[in-house]
Amino acid sequence: MKDYFKISTRTIVATGLGAAIFTLLFMYVKIPSPVPETSFQTAYGLSAFFATLFGPIAGGLIAFIGHALSDSIQYGSPWWSWVIASGVASFIFGFAYKRTSVEEGEFNMKSIITFNTIQIIGNVMAWIVVAPVLDIAIYSEPANLVFAQGVIAAVMNSISAGVLGTLLLIAYSATKAKKGSLSKK
Amino acid sequence: MKIKLFSYNFEDTFVHHLSGLTKIICFLFLTFAVMFSYDIRVIISILLFSLVVFRISKIKFKQVKLMVIYVAVFIITNAVISFLFAPEYGVKLYGTRHEIIAITKSISLTYEQLFFQVTKLFKYASVIPFGIIFLLTTNPSELASALSGVGVNYKAAYAVALTLRYFPDIQREYADISQAQQARGLDLSHKAKFKDRFKNALLIMVPLIFSTLSRVELISNAMDLRGFGKGKKRTWYNMKKLSRNDHLALGISALIFIASLGISFFINHSRYYNPFI
Numbered sequence: 001m002k003d004y005f006k007i008s009t010r011t012i013v014a015t016g017l018g019a020a021i022f023t024l025l026f027m028y029v030k031i032p033s034p035v036p037e038t039s040f041q042t043a044y045g046l047s048a049f050f051a052t053l054f055g056p057i058a059g060g061l062i063a064f065i066g067h068a069l070s071d072s073i074q075y076g077s078p079w080w081s082w083v084i085a086s087g088v089a090s091f092i093f094g095f096a097y098k099r100t101s102v103e104e105g106e107f108n109m110k111s112i113i114t115f116n117t118i119q120i121i122g123n124v125m126a127w128i129v130v131a132p133v134l135d136i137a138i139y140s141e142p143a144n145l146v147f148a149q150g151v152i153a154a155v156m157n158s159i160s161a162g163v164l165g166t167l168l169l170i171a172y173s174a175t176k177a178k179k180g181s182l183s184k185k
Numbered sequence: 186m187k188i189k190l191f192s193y194n195f196e197d198t199f200v201h202h203l204s205g206l207t208k209i210i211c212f213l214f215l216t217f218a219v220m221f222s223y224d225i226r227v228i229i230s231i232l233l234f235s236l237v238v239f240r241i242s243k244i245k246f247k248q249v250k251l252m253v254i255y256v257a258v259f260i261i262t263n264a265v266i267s268f269l270f271a272p273e274y275g276v277k278l279y280g281t282r283h284e285i286i287a288i289t290k291s292i293s294l295t296y297e298q299l300f301f302q303v304t305k306l307f308k309y310a311s312v313i314p315f316g317i318i319f320l321l322t323t324n325p326s327e328l329a330s331a332l333s334g335v336g337v338n339y340k341a342a343y344a345v346a347l348t349l350r351y352f353p354d355i356q357r358e359y360a361d362i363s364q365a366q367q368a369r370g371l372d373l374s375h376k377a378k379f380k381d382r383f384k385n386a387l388l389i390m391v392p393l394i395f396s397t398l399s400r401v402e403l404i405s406n407a408m409d410l411r412g413f414g415k416g417k418k419r420t421w422y423n424m425k426k427l428s429r430n431d432h433l434a435l436g437i438s439a440l441i442f443i444a445s446l447g448i449s450f451f452i453n454h455s456r457y458y459n460p461f462i
Binding site: 007008009010012013014015016017018019020021023024025028029031032033034040042045046049061065066069072073074075076077078080138139140141142143144145148163164167168171172175 | 216220223249252255256259266267270271274305312313314315316317320340341343344345346347348350351352354355356359379382383386387389390391393394395397398400401402404405408409413414456
């Protein structure tokens with residue numbers, strides 16, 4: 001458990017650069033969905049990927065900083081309830097850190113299931129619990145509206161984190177040498 | 186694709202001369218003051234105050250035109266949607282019901298709902314100027330020292346500094362990759378098949394992320410060699426000492442914050458101002 005919260009220089013740098021990519025993807029790279037006026041945020045695929053490689057602290061900070069920054073650039077001020085929810089979601093994604101075999105050069109079926117289970121739990125907690133509750137507490141929005149928004153966000157973000165995150169992790173594990181790939185003759 | 190991150194320009198104004206630490210504390214005080222209160226009198230006074238500060242800091246409308254449009258669209262959509270989802274929310278909050286006009290049999294517009302939504306509209310609008318002033322008048326390299334000044338762990342503050350430092354680099358790289366892929370016929374818009382859109386997004390994300398990962402190794406090695414993170418605290422090159430004006434600005438913001446809380450607790454006895462009883 002202690003491993004999850006260890007912060008090395010590498011974690012800090014990965015957080016900083018990850019947040020910069022998150023900001024960029026959050027603003028520019030959205031995948032239009034079949035439902036009009038909605039789109040999949042590719043940024044959550046990225047934060048799930050970084051969270052799996054560098055742990056919950058890096059994951060949470062990447063989404064928090066990235067979301068706050070892109071909101072500030074676009075709207076002048078962050079929408080705090082959703083910024084915090086983004087951070088919580090990616091913090092939870094981080095519990096896939098060291099639970100998958102990504103660093104061993106093989107992202108197998110078992111890892112894919114572990115990663116996606118954690119990812120869906122994170123999205124559900126963040127968008128159906130944290131975001132609506134904060135929306136009501138801070139902004140006093142009507143409850144049925146924020147919960148409806150939350151459910152849509154949870155589904156959409158689970159899909160983008162699931163599809164893109166899984167594919168990125170498979171691509172990353174392919175760059176790692178497989179465990180026991182050398183044999184003695 | 187030409188967005189300048191926080192188009193910060195130095196101007197010789199009262200606001201620009203304040204230290205980053207002062208500005209971040211004032212920003213927090215003032216936004217919390219607005220976020221907490223649902224009293225339209227408080228909100229409009231703070232909005233007027235923010236516009237005065239806007240003038241003092243010599244921000245031109247041209248610089249923020251795009252943001253204003255985005256925000257206006259957001260606020261209006263939010264107003265329409267929240268009316269459709271909960272047209273009787275105002276009635277529930279204020280406890281009285283004065284109907285203006287019946288739109289359909291079950292939905293009608295009431296003075297309470299109108300009052301609540303107008304309050305909310307001003308509330309959202311009044312947070313924006315502070316955010317814009319803060320972003321446009323604070324030197325990005327001072328932001329990290331300011332964050333660590335308000336008690337954020339210096340490693341997290343340093344991550345923010347790294348984000349701001351590398352955002353333009355990553356933006357440039359993204360533009361290169363995206364143009365190269367488009368030249369090869371990549372399509373991210375509605376015209377591509379839905380299944381292909383994810384694959385196409387990956388064709389941009391993979392090179393961007395993998396080049397960044399190797400950069401992470403490079404930068405973290407360089408930082409480790411210079412002994413980053415060995416001490417419990419660190420100093421900041423860009424830290425400014427607080428001057429008389431800083432104390433003045435802090436005092437004014439704290440006063441506004443206390444006034445907003447005071448009006449809610451002692452005059453309205455809740456977060457809402459209720460003119461209907």
